[in-house]
Amino acid sequence: MSQSIGSPAVDVGVIREVIAQHARLGRDLVDADDVLDLYSVGLTSLATVGVMLALEDRFDLEFPESMLGRDTFRSIANIQEAIQSLLA
Amino acid sequence: MSFPSSFPGCDRKNMMMTTTVERPTSTTPRRDSLLKQVHEIGKTVLAIHADDVDRAARFPAESICALRDAELLSAYVPQEYGGLGLSVVELSRVCDVLGQYCGSTAMIYAMHCIQVACVTHHAQQSSFFRGYLKRLVDEQRLMASATTEVGTGGDLRSSICAAEIAGSRFKLTKQAPVISYGQEADDILVSCRRAPDAQASEQLHILVSRGEYTAVPISNWDTLGFRGTCSSGFTLTAEGDVQQILPTPFDQILSQTMHPVSHIVWASLWSGIAADAVNRARAFLRVEARKTPGETPLAAIRLAEVDQVLQELRHNVRGLAHEYQELLDADNPEGAHGFGFAIRTNNLKLSASQRIVDIVGRALLICGIAGYRNDSKFSLSRHLRDSYGAAVMVNNDRITKLNATMLMAHKEGF
Incomplete structure (x- = not known):
């Protein structure tokens, strides 16, 4: 993991990698804006399950039920913020 | 091919004139006596x-036609537009009652109401849809749905056909493996890629x-x-004005309205079919x-037992x-969007579709050969055949797999 204790900077590259592998968007988001609405480019709520499980694995954390809303996975920026709050 | 503009035996022009004159200024009294009226239509028309x-x-x-005459096609339309403005709970009871007299009519009515709910919940911000x-x-229009598509394997969140938009016009062609009452509908809600x-x-x-x-039928x-x-x-080929595109993305319409309303009204009419079997x-x-x-006849013990199952089914729907x-x-649309609510909605479908078969089967054992016959007033042939449709319309295996996936993320019980 790229972050260290006391410095919970979340590696956006890892998030992008997870999205590429699990979001089933069928398109390359390498250059996509961090605030791009992933639902507007075809992210389904069912695919967020795969994204969530992969993020939990990669960042060694667990999303609480309260964070499993639609907004948490809406954009790369939102995911980054959610992970940051869990690592803080 | 183009569709006929009216049903045989149903003079819609005349019906509309009559209902315009008789429409009450307030729909509240009608709502109070609504179920009685639906039972009456059920007995005198559907059952016949x-x-x-x-x-x-x-x-x-x-x-x-009888439902049109009673203005029930606009039962879920808000009162400000002249509809009855029923709640989902009230609508559910109407579907249950219709199911007691004719499963096919109840299913058509339920499917129509699902489409009405999609427009009511997700398009009122548009002057076109108002x-x-x-x-x-006014016209008691019948709405149908074209969501499934040849080649997507029943996945409603996936489309092959696409809207081709040029200026203010769109056109699209969809290979729809199923459009219920497609020949008779006045309007069809179609899902497609944007x-x-x-x-x-x-x-x-x-x-x-x-x-x-x-x-064109396929x-x-x-x-x-x-x-x-x-x-x-059907192969559906359509064109129109871009105003006809609902102003909410399909995924939200599906999760917030189409999915829950479908399973509630379907399970309601299945309850009605089961109740008539009992x-x-x-x-x-x-x-x-x-x-x-x-x-008390010995077989009445079976009646007492099946009544319990029917009660469980109805309570499940009402819940x-x-x-x-x-x-x-x-x-709170976000609440309908969550995994917890989606899982419970799917559980209702899974449970209700199995219980209807169970209930009708138990009723058949009570009636014996009289229920097994097609030419008996106790015949349960239609009920039994209809009941097996519940598990295969949106296949239960697919729904169970969806729940399995969502349960990987969802942690809390209800």
Whole structure:
């Protein structure tokens, strides 16, 4: 993991990698804006399950039920913020 | 091909004139006596034609005409547009009652109401759709749905066909394996990709009206049950104005309205079919009981047992209908979006579709050969065949797998 204790900077590259592998968007988001609405480019709520499980694995954390809303996975920026709050 | 503009035996022009004159200034008294009125229509129209509709696999024109006459096609349209403004809970009860008289009519009515709910919940911000809701009330228009598509394996969140938008016009062609009562509908809500270069899950929901589309049949509807829904497949070719695109993305319409309303109204009408099967079993037992006054027939124990299952089914439907109504009343679409609510909605479908088969099967054991016959007043042939449709319309295996996936993320119980 790229972050260290006391410095919970979340590696956006890892998030992008997870999205590429699990979001089933069928398109390359390498250059996509961090605030791009992933639902507007075809992210389904069912695919967020795969994204969530992969993020939990990669960042060694667990999303609480309260964070499993639609907004948490809406954009790369939102995911980054959610992970940051869990690592803080 | 183009569709006929009216049903045989149903003079819609005359009906509209009559209802315009008789429409009450307030719909509240009508709501109070509504179920009584629906039972009356059920007894005097649906029940009369149900066997013929089933045998001939024909559209229940007389029954839908009667529902039109009673302005029930706009039952879910808000009162400000002239509709009855029923709640989902009230609508659920209407579907239950209709199911007691004709499963196919109840299913057509339920499917129509799902489409009305999609427009009511997700398109009122558009002046075009506000106008459409008024037209729906005045003309008692029948709405159908074209969501499944050849090649997507039943996944509603995936489309192959796409809207081609040029200026203010759109056109699209969809290979729809099923459009229930597609030949008889006035309007069809169609899901499609938002553009030819969009991903399969980037979807729109579009209203197309009779006269703007052609539907060429690609398959027939000769099935075990729900034969009167006439759910043939069509190649649907449509064009229209971009105003006809619902102003909410299809994924939100699906999760917030189409999914929960479908399973609530379907499970409601299945309850009605099950209830009528139990009523026939009771009627059969009463004939037996009269032969030996003072002694309860042995098979009545089965009646007591099946009544428990029917109660569980109905409570299950009511529970979810009330939960959904609370989300609507609290204006909490995000609640309907969550995995927890989606899982419970799917559980209702899974459970209800199995219980209806169980209940009708138990009723058949009570009626014995009289229930097994096609030519007996205790016949449960249609009920039994309809009941098996519940598990295969949106296949239970697919739904169970969806729940399995969501349960990987969802942690809390309800």
